[in-house]
Amino acid sequence: MELLLEVRGLRISIPTDGGVLHPVRGVDLSVGRGETLAVVGESGCGKSLTAQAILGLLPRNARLEAERIAFDGMSLLGLGNRQWRQIRGRRIAMIFQDPMTAFDPCYRMGDQIAEIVRWHRPRNATPARMTEMLAKVGISAPDERLGQYPHQLSGGLRQRMMIATALLCEPDLIIADEPTTALDVTIQAQILRLLADLQAETAVGLMLITHDLGVVAGIADRIAVMYGGEVVETGSKAAILDDPRHPYTKGLLDCIPTPGETGRRSALGFIPGVVPRPLGALTACNFRDRCARAMPACHRGTVPLMPMEDGRLVRCRLYDPPGAVPVREPQKTLRNAEGVA
Amino acid sequence: MSTIANEQTNTPATPKPERVSSPGRLALRRALRHTGFWVGGVILAVILIAVLGAPLFTGSDPALQDLSHRLAPPVWHATGDWSHPLGTDHLGRDYLALLLYGGRISLLIGFLTIVLSSLIGVTLGVAAGYCGGTVDLVVNFILTVRLTLPVVLVALVAVAVLGQSLPLLVLVIGGLMWDRLVIVTRATTQQLARRDFITAARSIGSSMPRIFLRELLPNITAPLIVVCTLELARAILLESTLTFLGLGVQPPLTSWGLMVAEAKSQFLFRPWLIAIPGLSLALLILSINLLGDALRDVTAPDGKA
């Protein structure tokens, strides 16, 4: 599969009064053309910041370092304003978590969508094309909706509008940051199905950021599980969901109620403790304090991401085979890419 | 687009300081790092010391007229001398003495005015915020009426009609300048009245004055001090304006506004006569405004230091 997005060694640090925070500590991700990657983790694991970093949308006080962030073979590091405007929306479109506030309340939906689409794909900015796309994302009476203001639409409708906007820009990659979290449960399923269908139809790459390892990540081809600013396990959907290896991934899956099961296994699992504050550099496994299977080795040094026999990568001492070689040594020489934002 | 930054987006909260300090201590610590607090505080302190300690800095009597020494230039002028460091005015009065003693009047009127207007403002504001309903509607209406009255015009008319004395000036300015106090007190009280400790006090049958004194007042002092400081600046400004128009402080008393007014005809040839009281006035109001802004910053709960 052709590589569309490649992120290598992404680090984000934020200086605060209480010390430097490291919400993202060296993340590698990739999305192939037409592929769906789900990035899964609890809130605070750095998944949203990773998404923002890819589009150069980090908060101004955040510092970004990365060996490589490349899109379609072109580096996204150190881009200027003008170059970003050619990428954002046109090549990589974003769908946000909260559809209630993502649109400007002062303008009619049609005007807002047209404003964005006109810049990237002028031929799509016609009422006919817009109506057609709205119908495609399942909006009834699209003509009427285009004349309405955001506050007159429900959350589900607005998220469909957002998806339509993204598709009208004909991007190669859509980054959806918790696209269903703010919606009612029934609407969540509809929007997810819509995203999955449209992705299959248009062959757009999809990077799906979610905390839901079960349902949401279920539409992905591959899954990357993040914890404390690191990828702790990544592999095919089948590998992760059917045979999780990392204790954290297992914990996440145990938190998901499974219908039809009885007995002790039906008891919902939970992961004790909370995500540690990302203060200072790591000296050991980040998950050791919450891990039921922590052992002395976990407290000694950082844990590398190791390849398994089925091609997946796991960051856990449990799977340390004697003499195995980590995927890559921790990199010391990082390109400082300040000014990307 | 580097011009826009979402400073708060996804930024993890700053770690809590190890020692939890009281709000007052915290405000003080923030204040000591606040430029506006220092600048405003130092200017105001200098003015207060000079004005309150007037006899220490000048031996002259501000009321003493000496027509043989009219319009003497200040000491930096070629013909100036140290007997009158800032020169004399058109009646031969020592300008430094006038300035120092005149400042007392401006400050006095300002402070008395704030006492009066905060009495009115806090009463109306607390009543509206605490009782709500009809009381709130009535206070709101009174506030709207007050805002509709043009302050300078009404004050001019009142002073012209009722006569020109110092107590009356205080009454008029104080009676007109309580609008912001009502707005702030009402909003703060409304927030507080919904909080649990007020409900608790109500439920154990505490009387209204008791709730007001023990529960409400301590909690609205911080915003109140901020508004009072800023209103003090406005009151001094309004006094000087009325006086400048000839309907405020009257001779033989003097204030900085009056000094500017009396020097108006001289301003082409003796600009210092206007510049000295004018700058003093502007600096006084500026320092109070700076201090008020600083107090607002340091007492803000979100801690914009």
Next chain:
Amino acid sequence: MGMFIVKRLGVTALVLLVTSMISFSLIHLAGDPAVAMAGERATPEQIETIRRLYGFDRPFHEQYLHWVGNVLEGNLGRSNYLKEEVAPILARHLPVTAQLGVLALAFALFVSIPLGVIAALRPNSLIDRAALVIAVTGQSMPSFLSSIALIFGFGVMLRWLPISGTGSFAHYILPAIALGYYASPAIMRLTRSGMIEVLQSDHVRTARAYGLSAWQMIVRHGLRHAIIPVVSVATVQFGYMLGGSVVVEAVFSMDGIGNLAWLSIRRYDVEVIQAILLIVAATYALLALAADLLNAVLDPRIRV
């Protein structure tokens, strides 16, 4: 929406009624207007004549109702000092003040909105701090001082602009700056805080994430929101300017409403003072109403 306007109009009328009652009683209850009007050397007979002529001998409420009745019929009374109907006097002076007020507001908006936006784009930068200093200084400068300073600087030293009268457009420049300068800090601060808030909002992030231009982000999706509260404040400030123009008009010798008010107060020209108070209050009340309606137009969420 219709209901809202009707309600607001009702409140406005009530406010004006109370306002006029206050100003009327202020003038009539305080002393004996007849004595003041007649002057110091008037004989008791002369005072009595004035008293009867103006109806000061009648009970207060009768006088007030009589006055309100006349005003509603469009009769503002007759000036005792100028020996002329009040309405044409006002008609002569109003354009000067209106022109001054509009120019002053234009100056205030022209300076403070761009300054507020720039300050908000770079919070805590040098520009932001400079803007803050300008704002605090503006609040601290009594308008009679800024007027005198402007006259001295631009009129006397540089000799660029005329310093008194209303002969030409140039005559309005310095007074408009003096009057507008006092109003600009409030507008600047409001623009700044509004912009800082809106630039952090999700819909601006959307605009940015979809590659819209700086202009689209800052003006179409930013300022468009931040301007909503500014509109109300600017409208209200315009109302203040009409009252505050007393000082500026006096210093620059402009014969507008403010100067007329000041002179009439000194001449104890009761009917003129009353008419001016009413007109200024009514203008303010109508502007406040207009501000509310403008808000509804600017913010589609308020519209019903």
